[in-house]
Amino acid sequence: MKIEDLPEDQLADLMRRYYDGEKVGELIEAFGLDVKPSQLVSTFPPERLPEPCRQCGGTMIRPRVGRSSYSAESLSRCELCGHFDAPGHSWRRCSCEACADEEIKATQAREFEIVDVIDAYVRKCELAPVSLADLTIRQRIYLAALATAYADEDLRVLLHVGVEQTKMPPVAPRSADVISMIRELWSAGAIGLMRNSPRSAFDIEQKPGHPPEVVGVIPSEVIWEIQIVDVDRSAILIPNCTPTIDEALILWHEMSQSEALAYLESERDRYGIDAVAGDKTSAIIREIVEKYSTAETQCLVWMAMRDLFAAMQERYMNRRHVGNSLPVFIKNKFEHYQAKKYDPKQFDRRGKQSIVSQLLYNHVLGIGENGFTLRPTTENLNPPAACA
Ligand SMILES: [Zn+2]
Numbered sequence: 001m002k003i004e005d006l007p008e009d010q011l012a013d014l015m016r017r018y019y020d021g022e023k024v025g026e027l028i029e030a031f032g033l034d035v036k037p038s039q040l041v042s043t044f045p046p047e048r049l050p051e052p053c054r055q056c057g058g059t060m061i062r063p064r065v066g067r068s069s070y071s072a073e074s075l076s077r078c079e080l081c082g083h084f085d086a087p088g089h090s091w092r093r094c095s096c097e098a099c100a101d102e103e104i105k106a107t108q109a110r111e112f113e114i115v116d117v118i119d120a121y122v123r124k125c126e127l128a129p130v131s132l133a134d135l136t137i138r139q140r141i142y143l144a145a146l147a148t149a150y151a152d153e154d155l156r157v158l159l160h161v162g163v164e165q166t167k168m169p170p171v172a173p174r175s176a177d178v179i180s181m182i183r184e185l186w187s188a189g190a191i192g193l194m195r196n197s198p199r200s201a202f203d204i205e206q207k208p209g210h211p212p213e214v215v216g217v218i219p220s221e222v223i224w225e226i227q228i229v230d231v232d233r234s235a236i237l238i239p240n241c242t243p244t245i246d247e248a249l250i251l252w253h254e255m256s257q258s259e260a261l262a263y264l265e266s267e268r269d270r271y272g273i274d275a276v277a278g279d280k281t282s283a284i285i286r287e288i289v290e291k292y293s294t295a296e297t298q299c300l301v302w303m304a305m306r307d308l309f310a311a312m313q314e315r316y317m318n319r320r321h322v323g324n325s326l327p328v329f330i331k332n333k334f335e336h337y338q339a340k341k342y343d344p345k346q347f348d349r350r351g352k353q354s355i356v357s358q359l360l361y362n363h364v365l366g367i368g369e370n371g372f373t374l375r376p377t378t379e380n381l382n383p384p385a386a387c388a
Pocket residue numbers: 053054055056057058078079080081082083
């Protein structure tokens with residue numbers, strides 16, 4: 001006999017006795033069933049669960065499991081709409097129409113939450129607009145350089161900041177300098193985040209169990225608003241300001257340091273030495289440019305790099321060691337030249353002069369290419385640092 005042919009009361013009796021632990025073989029014989037012992041459970045009608053389908057209210061059914069099975073929680077499915085629940089199987093997700101709809105709504109809710117989080121972040125970062133006169137000379141130069149490269153016609157916004165344009169000179173000696181320029185102008189209120197910057201401009205993190213959070217911005221993706229109140233906006237492009245001698249020397253040192261570091265980085269790349277110019281290297285370069293011109297500093301860097309590379313070639317230094325030794329090699333060269341009162345050779349500028357360098361040397365300091373070739377001294381700030 002087949003199990004479907006058993007009267008209801010006998011079927012109930014069979015199932016009760018099975019789950020009570022009677023031997024399968026004996027049960028099959030007692031009920032005269034035509035089924036293999038291993039298949040008996042699978043022929044039982046499914047269990048009808050008391051809890052209705054949460055999507056449509058239909059009856060949820062669950063296939064019977066063997067009495068020795070560990071997974072008592074097998075998959076239950078709605079008779080009516082096909083929705084299933086799979087407790088203990090979090091990787092199995094129902095994709096019935098109602099569940100798919102729920103998923104879309106949850107995604108939309110997350111999107112709205114992220115929009116709110118971005119809005120709150122932009123509001124939190126908001127600073128009052130400033131007048132050009134409120135900015136330091138350095139900030140005026142930075143703003144002019146960024147506006148020259150990235151501003152729209154009306155000088156209202158900066159777009160794609162940091163993205164190199166092939167026909168234009170670079171904005172600053174190093175791409176890291178562009179990021180510092182942005183940070184400085186942003187914290188001064190000279191530029192600010194536009195609310196309609198694309199989603200990609202915001203670095204969003206979400207830790208499990210926490211709401212999403214903006215942890216930073218991607219400067220090149222942000223639409224930066226130029227928050228300058230001055231009526232004559234064209235003044236943004238021309239940093240008309242007169243530094244004192246001390247200020248002029250500081251600006252000169254800073255630019256020389258950036259340009260020398262840019263040279264160092266390009267030499268490092270040429271030799272395939274993978275070391276970042278960290279604080280130690282920056283500090284020693286700063287020390288050098290206060291004594292020598294950028295052109296001479298490049299020569300010292302070149303010699304240090306050559307010696308390092310030779311040491312590496314002779315195999316008593318590996319690449320990592322070379323990177324770490326770079327500041328020491330440069331410092332030794334510098335101290336040797338200082339002690340012997342040698343003049344390093346003048347090395348030519350490599351590549352195009354950056355916009356920020358042109359603005360500083362040609363416009364604000366009025367020393368032109370002397371900024372690169374002369375040592376930064378008060379006497380060499382001649383003609384006197386004055387403009388406007
Ligand atoms: Zn259902």
